[in-house]
Structures are given as C-alpha cells and as structure tokens.
C-alpha cells in the first residue's frame with residue numbers, strides 16, 4: 700500500500716521541481732527590473748539656478764553669514780555645513796599656531812559677472828595687461844581670464860562650498876607664514892572635508908584653472924554638486940555676460956568645471 704502511494708506521488712511530480720524553477724527565476728527577474736544606481740546628487744535639493752549662482756545667498760536658508768572672526772569682511776556667506784567644519788578646522792589650526800581666514804566664499808552669478816567683465820573690458824588687469832587691448836580674439840581672451848577666474852554660471856564659488864583661505868596671491872604660499880599655512884592645510888584639511896580642488900596641472904589634471912593653493916572645496920556637498928554639474932550643466936546654457944558665446948567652443952563644462960583634482964571627485 701505504501702509503495703503504491705509513493706509511486707503515485709513521484710509519478711505526478713512535474714519534471715524539475717518548483718523549487719528549482721524559482722531558484723532560477725529570482726535572479727533573472729531581479730536583473731531585469733533592478734533600477735540603475737541613483738546619482739549621488741539625488742535628493743539633495745539642487746537645481747540649475749543654484750548650480751549657476753542665480754540666487755541670493757543672503758536670502759537662502761542653507762547659507763550662513765561668516766562672522767568677522769573668520770572672514771576678512773562682514774558680507775561673506777557660505778553653506779552652513781561647510782562653515783561648521785571650517786570652524787572645526789580653524790580651531791584645530793589655531794592650536795598649531797596657524798591662523799585661517801576666509802578671504803572669499805559664496806559669489807553668485809552677478810558677483811562673478813562683475814569680476815569676469817572687469818577683466819574682459821580691461822578695467823581689471825590680467826598679468827599686468829589690459830586684455831581688451833592685447834587680446835582681440837574672443838576665445839583667446841576668455842582662455843586668458845580662465846587661467847584663474849571662472850565664467851559666471853560655472854564657478855564653484857556659486858555653491859557656497861568653496862572658499863579662498865588667507866590670500867589669493869600664489870607668492871604668499873611660497874615662503875614664511877603662507878608656506879606653513881599651506882603645508883598645514885595640505886596635511887589636515889581632508890579631516891574636515893576640504894580638498895584642494897585646483898591642484899598642479901599635469902598628466903592627472905590636463906585641463907582647467909592653474910593651481911590655486913588658496914582654494915579649498917568642502918566635498919560632502921561639493922562632490923555631489925560636481926556630479927550634478929556633470930549630468931545637467933551644458934555649455935549652451937552659459938549666457939548673460941560679455942564673452943559667454945565662447946563657452947561652447949572652449950568646452951568650459953568639460954575642461955574647467957570638471958577639470959579638477961582627481962582625488963577630490
């Protein structure tokens with residue numbers, strides 16, 4: 700009787716058990732329906748107006764006015780998180796007799812436009828030259844300004860994550876106090892989220908601005924913003940100032956916005 704029952708049971712079983720079928724089906728199904736990885740900027744509240752500096756930091760709740768203790772003026776703003784960790788960094792530096800002062804922080808589109816157009820028009824000299832007299836070709840003139848200054852819409856200073864520390868004169872960092880300041884930052888800034896975004900030009904950074912030992916970027920926010928720029932900022936969107944028509948030919952987004960220290964990505 701038992702033998703007959705077992706015989707019926709096994710003969711009714713379909714070839715290949717249901718468990719085998721499921722084992723094969725789960726990975727196949729998940730491979731088809733699995734969503735692509737989310738970009739690191741998703742959910743951070745970024746939009747193109749913010750990225751391109753078309754807002755007022757003084758009226759943005761993500762920004763804080765930097766107290767005069769930490770800035771060389773009383774009208775600078777930066778992202779709150781970047782400020783919080785700058786203070787931690789400045790306090791640590793103080794213990795090593797290093798004084799850190801922010802000489803430039805958030806600059807919106809109109810502030811950057813003022814800098815750019817002053818150089819474009821020759822009201823502000825570039826390497827001692829009036830570019831409106833010495834460089835007539837628009838692309839060549841833009842490239843000259845781009846050695847150190849960003850086109851409006853493409854500056855990391857728009858973001859409030861990037862600051863210039865102590866001086867924007869490269870000579871300051873080559874000897875004495877400035878050299879000590881730079882060496883301290885190079886050894887310690889990463890502990891507070893800061894990275895020297897414009898490292899020396901070379902094989903690993905062939906494009907972009909010249910080296911800036913003063914410009915430090917707060918990566919917890921600037922890294923996803925860089926990815927947001929890579930995915931959303933187009934050269935054709937750059938407009939509204941003298942010489943903006945050169946952005947497409949130069950490839951400003953690829954060469955300058957993304958032409959950064961690879962260890963800061």
Ligand SMILES: [Zn+2]
Nearest residue numbers: 856862863914
């Ligand atoms: Zn800077």
